[in-house]
Amino acid sequence: YLTKDAGRLQRVIFTVCGISFIGMAFIGYIVARLSGRKMKRIVWLVRSFQEGNFQKRIRFSGNDEFVHIADAFNVMAANIQGLINSVYVQGIQKKQAELEALQAQINPHFLYNTLSTISSLANLGETAKVTEMVQGLSRFYRLTLNQGNVFTPLENELMQVETYLDIQRVKYAGAFSVHFDVDPELLQVQVMKLILQPFVENTFKHAWFGESIAIVIKGKRQGDNLELKVIDNGIGMRPETVQRLLIGPSQSGGYGVKNVDERIKLRYGDKYGIRIASIYGGGTTVQIVLPVSPGELPAME
Known part of the structure; x- marks a missing residue:
């Protein structure tokens, strides 16, 4: 009887233990599965942070360690994102301020020189030429302002160069010639204003020697x-002069290669900007490279 009961x-006992x-085991499996999902x-989330995406968040229900870890990560991500946005906004504001400062150097320079010429013509009694130059100056600054x-469009930038040349024709008559070779399909492409006229002006100021250019x-x-190019058959420059123009500081009270190059690089990045090829005594070629939105470019054949 005792053996039977035992x-x-x-x-x-074996049944209860089993x-x-x-x-x-089932409870452990469920807990491990839930913990694994949270992990x-x-x-x-950590991998997203490594990739620079700080906008993602996770939320867990309950009050275990995973909830505390998730909350800590969410707070850290929000703080990092706030710092990045602050630095980004400050960077944009700095670039905008630099662009405006560089742009401000451009406008007074040409105005000063042109008004000086107008004053000289007025003293000589050349009223017709004064009227023509004032009208040209008005058109030039209307294009420069460009409604803010x-x-x-590239067409307007070329028109501004033409207006500048019209003003110079009053001074130099037929002593220079200008030829435009621009693909008509590119005329409506949007470009930064005042990127061609400064180099044309530099041709008159520094490259001209002899009776014509x-x-x-x-x-x-x-x-x-x-790709835009301004080519002249002027006096040209030595290599060290070209290098100095490209890396030297912008000159106060005026503008030039460095000024335009800075504006382009601030707006588009360091891979774009100005390149110069010049032979002393053999002329200069200024190349301007700008990015263009794919929708603005004509389809390649």
Whole structure:
């Protein structure tokens, strides 16, 4: 009788232990699965942070350690994103201020020189030439202001160069010639204003020697970029002079290669800007490379 009861008790004990083991294993599996899911989401969030995406957040229900870890990550991401936005906004404001400062150097320079010429012509009694130059100056600054916009169609930029040349024709008559070779399909492409006229003006100021000078202005597509060139047959420059123009500081009270190059690089990045090829005694070519939105470029054949 005792042996029979002991065997029954043994079977009951084994059954209870087996059921308990299965129950505990099932509970452990459920807990591990839920914890694994939370851990995967935390790892996913960390990887997002590594990729620079601080906008993602995770939320867990309950009050366990994973909830505290997730809350700490969310607070850290919000702080980092706020710092990045602050630095980004400050960078944009700095660039805008630099652009405005560089732009401000351009406008007074040409105005001063032209008004000086107008004053001289008025003293000589050349009223017709004074009227022509004043009208040209008015058109030039209307295009310069461009209703406050930084960008303008290439057609307007070329028109501004033409207006500048009209003013110079009053002074120099037929002593110079200018030829435009610009792809008509590019005329409506948006470019930064005042990127061609400064180089044409530099040709008159620094490149002209002898009795006449010829200038060629070209515009064509170069891959996904726009390439503009101002070519003259003037006196040219030595290599060290070209290097100094490209890396030297902008001159106060005036503008030039460095000024325009800075404006382009501040707006588009260091891979764009100005390149100069010049031979002393053989002329100068200024190349301006700008990015263009794909929709603005004509389809390549």
